[in-house]
Amino acid sequence: MGKNDLLPGTLDMLVLKTLTRGELHGYGIAQCLHLLSEEVLKVEEGSLYPALQRLELNGWIEGEWRPSPNNRRARFYKLTKEGRKKLASETARYKEMTGAIARVMGLA
């Protein structure tokens, strides 16, 4: 699945949610999304980086360079307090949106 197959803003929400599990680098986030979605979501991995920049720019995540477990320098991201608030509001918006779609589709 390419990033354009996701609803607008969904990738940001998914990245924020993934980071509630702890600090992760870009590859870790991609792996996490892939595994947690039971291999359904295969986001074009490079598209994570503009999203990470956007989230960091807004102060919702913070990045820090550190050695990874295999001793390679990697940038680890963590969720900020503002990021948690943003995730809560995005989750509420997502629920509202999917609920509305389900009602239109006669699934609710």
Next chain:
Amino acid sequence: MFSRIQRRLRYGRDSSQRAQLLREEMDTHLAMKTRGLMEEGMSEPEATRTARAQFGNSTLQQEESRSMWIAQWLSDAIQDVAFALRTSASSRGLLPWPSTSAPSSASASAVAAPSPREPPVTSATFPANIFIGVPFERH
């Protein structure tokens, strides 16, 4: 506001370094991915090819990341200029409405009723996240 200015100054100062670090970050991602695929049994050339295919166009992603900063920089700059112009015009009495928001408590609003000429709030605000969520066109 202060953190936004700090971010902008930092970006102006470190833009080339930031681009270089982003490249390094993406290279690290590709190396980790390649290694993971090799551990699953792929040969090195096959793993490298697959990792690159799943990553997508890294040059395009770098450009998109960079344009994210530039877009945000412009959005912030427009907000700041609009705010400065509005504050300046209001302090010189050129605007028919005050630049500060009306008191919010019930007692204060009883004393100072809102002016009928006060413009809607939306005309005085500029969304901070105007560029957020707007996908960039791929060329």
